Amino acid sequence: MAKFVTGKKACAVNPLKMSQPIGGALAFMGLRGAMPLLHGSQGCTSFGLVLFVRHFKEAIPLQTTAMSEVATVLGGLDNVEQAVLNIYNRTKPEIIGICSTGVTETKGDDVDGYIKLIRAKYPQLADFPMVYVSTPDFKDAFQDGWEKTVAKMVEVLVKTPEPDAKRDPRRVNVLPGSHLQPGDLDELRSIFEDFGLEPSFLPDLAGSLDGHIPDDFTPTTIGGIGVEEIATMGEASWTIAIGAQMRRAAEAMEKKTGVPYRLFERLCGLGPNDEFFMFLSEISGREVPKKYRRQRGQLVDAMLDAHFHLGGRKLAIGAEPDLLFDVASMLHEMGTHITTAVTTTQSPVFEKLQAEEVLLGDLEDLETLAKERGCDLLLTHSHGRQAAERLNIPFHRIGIPMFDRIGAGHRMIVGYRGTRELIFTLANLCIADHEANHEVTPDTWKNPWDGDGHGHSHAPATTPTHGTVVSTSHH
Numbered sequence: 001m002a003k004f005v006t007g008k009k010a011c012a013v014n015p016l017k018m019s020q021p022i023g024g025a026l027a028f029m030g031l032r033g034a035m036p037l038l039h040g041s042q043g044c045t046s047f048g049l050v051l052f053v054r055h056f057k058e059a060i061p062l063q064t065t066a067m068s069e070v071a072t073v074l075g076g077l078d079n080v081e082q083a084v085l086n087i088y089n090r091t092k093p094e095i096i097g098i099c100s101t102g103v104t105e106t107k108g109d110d111v112d113g114y115i116k117l118i119r120a121k122y123p124q125l126a127d128f129p130m131v132y133v134s135t136p137d138f139k140d141a142f143q144d145g146w147e148k149t150v151a152k153m154v155e156v157l158v159k160t161p162e163p164d165a166k167r168d169p170r171r172v173n174v175l176p177g178s179h180l181q182p183g184d185l186d187e188l189r190s191i192f193e194d195f196g197l198e199p200s201f202l203p204d205l206a207g208s209l210d211g212h213i214p215d216d217f218t219p220t221t222i223g224g225i226g227v228e229e230i231a232t233m234g235e236a237s238w239t240i241a242i243g244a245q246m247r248r249a250a251e252a253m254e255k256k257t258g259v260p261y262r263l264f265e266r267l268c269g270l271g272p273n274d275e276f277f278m279f280l281s282e283i284s285g286r287e288v289p290k291k292y293r294r295q296r297g298q299l300v301d302a303m304l305d306a307h308f309h310l311g312g313r314k315l316a317i318g319a320e321p322d323l324l325f326d327v328a329s330m331l332h333e334m335g336t337h338i339t340t341a342v343t344t345t346q347s348p349v350f351e352k353l354q355a356e357e358v359l360l361g362d363l364e365d366l367e368t369l370a371k372e373r374g375c376d377l378l379l380t381h382s383h384g385r386q387a388a389e390r391l392n393i394p395f396h397r398i399g400i401p402m403f404d405r406i407g408a409g410h411r412m413i414v415g416y417r418g419t420r421e422l423i424f425t426l427a428n429l430c431i432a433d434h435e436a437n438h439e440v441t442p443d444t445w446k447n448p449w450d451g452d453g454h455g456h457s458h459a460p461a462t463t464p465t466h467g468t469v470v471s472t473s474h475h
Helices: 020-028 042-056 070-076 077-090 102-107 111-121 142-157 182-194 227-231 244-257 270-284 290-310 321-333 348-352 363-370 382-391 415-437
Strands: 001-006 036-039 097-098 130-133 168-176 198-201 235-242 259-264 316-317 336-344 355-358 377-380 395-397
Touching: 020 036, 020 042, 020 142, 036 077, 036 130, 042 102, 070 102, 077 097, 077 111, 097 111, 097 142, 111 130, 130 142, 130 395, 142 227, 142 244, 168 182, 168 244, 182 198, 182 270, 182 290, 182 415, 235 244, 235 321, 244 259, 244 321, 259 270, 270 290, 290 415, 316 321, 316 363, 321 336, 321 348, 321 415, 336 363, 363 377, 363 382, 377 415, 382 395, 395 415
Parallel strands: 001 355, 036 097, 097 130, 168 198, 168 235, 235 259, 316 336, 316 377, 336 355, 377 395
Antiparallel strands: none
């Protein structure tokens, strides 16, 4: 069990965390035809837009109510109304998702009330799907914004089934956490379908931010789950939540529809996937396909091969709670020591993390502690690259943003295959680091008493010449 420690610094020097509105906006991007709208200043939206474009390398739909100083003081009804009308008339979305920001939360704008007034004033918007989520960026973090938004989607968009409605035994709801990339969702979809199940992902970033090119340009999201499919999620037989952050949405689903849920806090590692696959076998009535039995064997072999390189390493990791817990726990099982862990917000999963403490801090804290504790492996997002360079230790990018590498959205850590690929990547980093710092050359094996290498011996007169082995190792 890790002790949760809050940093004492007055400000973040090199921020690790991202804000709630950004997490909420990304969740809305997993819906088809969606337009996320940040209720705040233009700068808030510009920051999020640039961050997502650099990470996914895709066009990102994101709008703003463009609150000025005067509008913030007087109230944002006019700005929200104008933004909703402009989006509805110009981009023709299927849904508008609104997230608050720090300035509007400080003022105390009643956005739910604004939406009621707008619906009453404009008949065409009376039944148009609009979801508002309170996501002040002066508290909590990216993961919290995602968590609240998905839970609100369930509360607003999912319909309560009729008392005599029958559930589809093949259909399952999947609530993925913010720590999963589109590549993870693609892998999960294949797994569910191989068990004969029909998954509905909420949100579904694999449909909207997986890098596919549409036939025609659209200013909204170009894929993801549709509003009409969300409405029928109460017909599913099970809800599967991935990541502790999704418990809230799963409970909301069960409360509204009666659909039972199963929470998997981890899907990276051998044990968690064994549990996951056995559950799918149970609810589908099918045996685990041979394909995945083979993948399991490959993972076990990969763990055997890689533990020579990962075992004993001292890990420094900085990430959102669910991502930190998932990846660090897998590495602990490989023999890596979780020496330094820095995160962005509180989470119950830290009670299960095999580390002494988890610090609520920034990347400066991560670098300082990693140096003090002699860490020799660093995992965090792309803003940690300078720290890794100064520490001269292997560095692997995880989470968002990952702007200095392409294919970030296609990486995966779930399943036997995703775990195996992550293990190979990290082990190879450690091998490359060893080769770089312990380069083997002909001089490495030179006998220290062999002179200058040109046949001129400088050995002392007392050096044994016959019948004695002289060590050639350098200390």
